[in-house]
Structures are given as structure tokens and as C-alpha cells.
Amino acid sequence: MAMNEPGTPTTNWISASITDIDKAVLAEITRQDGQETGTVGNQSATIRRLIRQEAKRRKIHFSDN
Numbered sequence: 001m002a003m004n005e006p007g008t009p010t011t012n013w014i015s016a017s018i019t020d021i022d023k024a025v026l027a028e029i030t031r032q033d034g035q036e037t038g039t040v041g042n043q044s045a046t047i048r049r050l051i052r053q054e055a056k057r058r059k060i061h062f063s064d065n
Helices: 022-038 042-057
Strands: none
Touching: 022 042
């Protein structure tokens, strides 16, 4: 879901302290995501997807409403 779609939850800003290796890994994951979808990679979208995947793995459920 694009963040500008109607009904999208409020967007909040976060910051993180990461290593150069973490940043490089995030950039590569984002690049690969862009290749798979045919779009320009977006690190914020990648982070949101990774958070949702981890929540699903841990069986953490939140409503988008």
C-alpha cells in the first residue's frame, strides 16, 4: 500500500542508529525490491515491510483501522 492512498494510517517518523554494514544491507534489499517490482526502491517502504514480516512471524496483530 502506498502511503498516499486513501485510508492509509497516519505516518510517523522514526530514526535509527545503524552501522555502515546495516545501511549497505538495507540499500541492497531496497535495490532488489525495486528490481522485483519494477519500481524505484524506497527504503522507508522496505523498513515497513520488514517490520510487518517480523510482526507476522511473531504473531503480533494490529488493525490498520
